[in-house]
Amino acid sequence: AQKVTQAQTEISVVEKEDVTLDCVYETRDTTYYLFWYKQPPSGELVFLIRRNSFDEQNEISGRYSWNFQKSTSSFNFTITASQVVDSAVYFCALSEANNNDMRFGAGTRLTVKP
Amino acid sequence: EAEVAQSPRYKITEKSQAVAFWCDPISGHATLYWYRQILGQGPELLVQFQDESVVDDSQLPKDRFSAERLKGVDSTLKIQPAELGDSAMYLCASSPARLAAMFHEQYFGPGTRLTVT
Numbered sequence: 001a002q003k004v005t006q007a008q009t010e011i012s013v014v015e016k017e018d019v020t021l022d023c024v025y026e027t028r029d030t031t032y033y034l035f036w037y038k039q040p041p042s043g044e045l046v047f048l049i050r051r052n053s054f055d056e057q058n059e060i061s062g063r064y065s066w067n068f069q070k071s072t073s074s075f076n077f078t079i080t081a082s083q084v085v086d087s088a089v090y091f092c093a094l095s096e097a098n099n100n101d102m103r104f105g106a107g108t109r110l111t112v113k114p
Numbered sequence: 115e116a117e118v119a120q121s122p123r124y125k126i127t128e129k130s131q132a133v134a135f136w137c138d139p140i141s142g143h144a145t146l147y148w149y150r151q152i153l154g155q156g157p158e159l160l161v162q163f164q165d166e167s168v169v170d171d172s173q174l175p176k177d178r179f180s181a182e183r184l185k186g187v188d189s190t191l192k193i194q195p196a197e198l199g200d201s202a203m204y205l206c207a208s209s210p211a212r213l214a215a216m217f218h219e220q221y222f223g224p225g226t227r228l229t230v231t
Binding site: 047050095104 | 118154155156157158159162169170173203205207216217218219220221222223224225227
């Protein structure tokens with residue numbers, strides 16, 4: 001069965017620090033997608049990125065970057081020069097080709113202090 | 115910008131009572147999802163619709179939960195009777211995708227926070 005582990009329950013940083021959120025996944029499928037979502041205090045999850053299992057190219061979007069490594073089954077998320085508005089719970093999620101389900105990790109609560 | 119609407123935002127009910135949540139997805143989105151998110155955990159899929167048809171309800175506790183999307187637009191999730199363990203956030207999401215919808219980004223509503231006393 002698919003499984004997503006976010007070992008960091010809570011992280012606290014000071015504004016302008018860089019921070020990396022870890023995500024480790026388990027799957028037996030060769031075709032799958034990985035996602036990151038942000039959940040601010042308002043409650044709705046906001047899509048950040050999607051990556052398929054055949055594309056290991058890292059991606060950068062502004063202050064956000066993602067490092068996908070199949071060899072270690074990890075899909076880590078880095079925020080550079082963090083800001084107070086980055087404070088939220090961040091979820092990593094996995095969807096497999098043979099399983100109609102999106103499995104979320106338990107989330108990492110990031111607090112950025114001014 | 116189009117959004118997924120949910121109501122109510124908060125609901126307090128006594129156990130054994132019936133409760134219902136409503137979701138209006140983004141216009142034109144074929145696929146609609148209901149998730150349950152227990153405090154401190156990630157969302158768990160309850161049911162997935164494509165248009166008015168149920169694609170997957172294997173995780174829906176059918177003895178007490180029901181969901182419908184009669185006209186393939188808005189949807190209602192009902193719990194009857196509610197139990198203490200049902201206290202959670204109930205999230206609705208939609209996607210324009212039809213094929214392999216789970217491989218596409220989902221747009222989430224703000225959720226309904228249910229407290230069962």
